[in-house]
Amino acid sequence: MSDVAVSPGTDPYRLGHHPHPPGHSHGHGHDGDEATGHGEGGPASKRIVVAYGFWIFLLSDIIMFSAFFATYAVLVDATAGGPTGQDLFGLTRVAIETAALLTSSFACGLAMIASQVRNHLWTQIGLLATGLLGLVFLALELQEFAIMIAEGAGPARSAFLSAFFALVGLHGLHVFSGLLWLGTMMAQVAVKGFHPRILRRLMCFSLFWHALDIIWVALFTVVYLIGTTS
Template sequence: MSDIVPASVEAVRRVREDPHRLGHRGHGEGAPVMGAGHGETGPANSRIIVGYGFWIFLLSDIVMFSAFFAAYAVLMNATAGGPTGRELFELPRVAIETGCLLLSSFVCGLSFAASVAKNRLWTQIFLLITGLLGATFLYLEIDEFIGFAAQGATPQRSAFLSAFFSLVGLHGAHVFVGLLWLGTMMAQVQAKGFSRMVQHRLLCFNLFWHALDIIWVALFTVVYLMGAAT
């Protein structure tokens, strides 16, 4: 019996010192966290599993965007005698697009804070504002594409324009999907309230929307600012 007790104490000590507890604590200082998926605490809970799986999806999406960024970097000067970024890009217009998306990301964060507080009214209001700002961004982007096409700057005109429309259009497609997702989440919050699954989905939506915001900052810098300066 004396040999068993120290062994169990040692096991608990190892669980308490587990570096993978994601910063959470139990009822006591250094207590094992139930549902963390380590040692004696049992399998991971659904929040950790959903969050981990969605991070893997986001990383795969970032890898795809990296490939498109690399293609654009190689082809940005291959204009084939056609219009260049300096001739096409209107930075004040793109700055308005950027402001709309950045503000939508901030309001999206407020919506998640309201959902944590289980305030349905403000969650819906902030989600609606996020959607309106995202829709404004998408409208300005589509209008920009239409303006380029009216000038003859279509994807088949040059490799530069093919890479430009592919990269910026890919981001715009993600924003469109995000708006559809946002509308679905507003309907679920209204119908189901703040159930565990709805909160998990709101968390994933927030991660997705903020990732789009980060990608746009990189896109704005590499494509528009560098393109207008070249």
């Protein structure tokens, strides 16, 4: 009715924190504060809601990866007489891949700082460095795959290799989609500037990129390092 005096544009469902809404009063003194869903300080800003939702998505993505890791760990000895990790993996390549991805994550962090102080040039430079290093990583990984398949150690060779290509390929696919996303983010920053909406997307991208780095840490440890120690 008319006594529910909240402007519809700002908070149509009255989820907000309104300790003393005009013309709205219950018998007891503290309305607003203790209503369901209000929390301590009212609703969080959109920035926090978006980032938190994306964090939940990232965690579910990590859970999906854990299933691939479990598959790999179960099948690592099922080489069917074919090559083992010891025969196939070259640690120099993995070290370069790791360095590229780590530096890429660092550059992404610097780009985020630049975007927070609304520095156009350094944001773009940071994002470009992030993307180029990601490309280096992806190129090295694809080259490794190509060499392995040419040697007859493709995903069809053994259960071990199926699990290997599924796990490492899934991570590579994530890096690839991250690079596509990064390209669109650079274009959006260039065209639309530092609109709050763009900043939220940038933050989600940086969370995604850092999470990929975490998965790579698990990956190079479990697959490459443990796989090559006898």
